Amino acid sequence: MKSFKRISIILLAIVLSLSAVGCGQKNGENADADTPNKDGQVKEEVYDVVVIGGGGAGLSAAIEVKGAGASVVVLEKMAFIGGNTLISGGELNAPETWIQEKLGIEDSIEQYKEDTLKGGDNQADEKLVTVLANNARSAIEWLRDEVNVSFKEDYLMQFGGHSVPRAAYPEGGSGDELISKLGTKVEEMDIPVRKQTKAEEILTDESGKVNGVRAVDKDGNEIIFKANKGVIVATGGFGSSLEMRKKYNPEYDERYMSTDQPGSTGDGIVMAEELGAALIGMENIQTYPTCSPVTGVLSYVADTRFDGAVLVNKEGNRFVEELDRRDVISKAILSQTDGMGYLIWDTTVKNKSHMDNYMKEFDQLVKQGTLIKADTIEEAAKFFDINVDQLKETIAKYNEYATNGKDEDFNRRGEIIGLTEAPYYIQKVVPSVHHTMGGLKIDTEARVINNEGNPIPGLFAAGEVTGGIHGTNRLGGNAITDIVVFGRIAAESVLK
Incomplete structure (x- = not known):
């Protein structure tokens, strides 16, 4: 639940x-x-x-x-x-x-x-x-x-x-x-x-x-x-x-x-x-970086961030380390186009993140139009009007980092997992006040x-x-x- x-x-x-x-x-x-x-x-x-x-x-x-x-x-x-x-x-x-x-x-x-x-x-x-x-x-x-x-x-x-x-x-x-x-x-x-x-x-x-x-x-x-x-x-x-x-x-x-x-x-x-x-x-006052842009509620589907999901902006670029502090990520998201971030993950990450525990929320996010499941990265990106070509280039480079075991852009902590297994998922997220x-x-x-x-x-x-x-x-x-x-x-x- x-x-x-x-x-x-x-x-x-x-x-x-x-x-x-x-x-x-x-x-x-x-x-x-x-x-x-x-x-x-x-x-x-x-x-x-x-x-x-x-x-x-x-x-x-x-x-x-x-x-x-x-x-x-x-x-x-x-x-x-x-x-x-x-x-x-x-x-x-x-x-x-x-x-x-x-x-x-x-x-x-x-x-x-x-x-x-x-x-x-x-x-x-x-x-x-x-x-x-x-x-x-x-x-x-x-x-x-x-x-x-x-x-x-x-x-x-x-x-x-x-x-x-x-x-x-x-x-x-x-x-x-x-x-x-x-x-x-x-x-x-x-x-x-x-x-x-x-x-x-x-x-x-x-x-x-x-x-x-x-x-x-x-x-x-x-x-x-x-x-x-x-x-x-x-x-x-x-x-x-x-x-x-x-x-x-x-x-x-x-x-x-x-x-x-x-x-x-x-x-x-x-x-x-x-x-x-x-x-x-x-x-x-702390904000939580990955919440619903519709309700402000903290998203546990977005906990894919801890298990390998990549955070990008409307232009299709990464802009922060996904495992940085909450305040750092929140400020980074708010500085992007429309003050929004987009988490992208694949089936491997989905399975790793215990997604079965969160399917009710998952289905609600889909209904809200803040989450898309697609067979290709192109299809998922187009749903949110994300720059498709740049996103594909970003993910390809990230997959190389996963193969080599080092994130050369943001030095991501933890295991780096390539996004290679369809279907793909993209979730739209925004910071909300979370803790005082x-x-x-x-x-x-x-x-x-x-x-x-x-x-x-x-x-x-x-x-x-x-x-x-x-x-x-x-x-x-x-x-x-x-x-x-x-x-x-x-x-x-x-x-x-």
Whole structure:
């Protein structure tokens, strides 16, 4: 299940759950908490920890809190759990894994750290990146062993900016695998999830320690969720908030669509900022280079880029290394004629890229007129009015590079595969806003830091709501690693 199908499921979930709050989880001493306010009074529920956000970071944190013997509730404003993790590919980077060992890939924690720092122009907080790198392998092993996530045992992705393949690939090539298994674990542990319940304010006691959250459910009832030990903010980024994007970086205005789910509106950043939380890197907004020019949705069919597809322009020329950083490729595409790029691949690449997982999206792209399958390169090129002669010359030269094993034009990383086996495919792509690297400033214990440089007592954060981990640019596959690593750390820290 991929891009188009997942978006359809999300929209369907919103419609079907207009009358549903939560998902029927047990709640022990607060078992009557789902009853409406009959007398207009504000209800209260009491837990050790309140987690705001039911995406990958929030669910990981909640599972760890409950596993440590504490009580926890998850507040999710949308009608479904999952956040952007649900509509992601679900791949996550980790060095020195059992999969790399099976495939004979040499890697190291230090190399992963260096790639991540370099990928963000060395503007990330090195201490946070060190924590990410040191805990990446244990994060994927936790997903495998404790959450029962299944990964392909004979395949790793190499996203742009990484020196070696290190992204574990979930079965089905989808964030659905992660969220469905995290959701199952949450249910098994009787962790209450309050869907369609929007956090409005993070509360503090007289001393300034965070001790709860004021939220409103779908019926307009106000609920106070008391937190004896603290609150974990895991609300995601602000890629779907045009207002916030324009506030922090006017470049990302109405011209850009977004790959993000509609709940990514920066709520947690705004609430924490009201408590004096420091922000970092808010101007750093990332686009994903290969998205649908019709919907802006991230295309997983276009993941052929990682498995050998070649990126060309209207004139039939290559113009960037296909495995360069996302921001580099996005800027390169926008500088081409019509601000568009065209991915071309053959049957060999199609088979290598697990295309069978993405056929629903594939068929939708064909219907939209943004993808063509043809018996010849000429036929495919003419469909998009690409310069046929120049494209044939470009591909012929690239095929020579594949034979010789070196890309003399752009020094492409990874395996260079010649495009020689019909049928051929060309897909029209455009960048969309994808990830916001900026957010709440945290330390290595996932404590939210205030403007004076001190931790805000009782307040923790994890995932895309935070800043400082990715610098100016996030490398592909690092978001899922980030949310699991720091989601678990936040859970450990809040219980200290």
